[in-house]
Amino acid sequence: MTDLFDRASDVEQAFRDNALARQLDQVTEQPLTDKQGARCCVECSEEIPLPRLAAVPHAVRCIGCQAIKEAR
Structure with a gap:
């Protein structure tokens, strides 16, 4: 036991x-930011959607890249 x-x-x-x-x-x-100040994904450099930033304010990856990172 x-x-x-x-x-x-x-x-x-x-x-x-x-x-x-x-x-x-x-x-x-x-986080990465573009010239307009929008936050971009550190993996794919695409802009992180505002609903994701509203849900996770400290997000540095888009949902797709974050899912891949967590699956590793």
């Missing part, structure tokens, strides 16, 4: 470490 609890603890710690790494990754990335 102890092994089960140890394994659960290890999985929980890995989840926390992963979450912290993702959060720190977001904080260090700087």
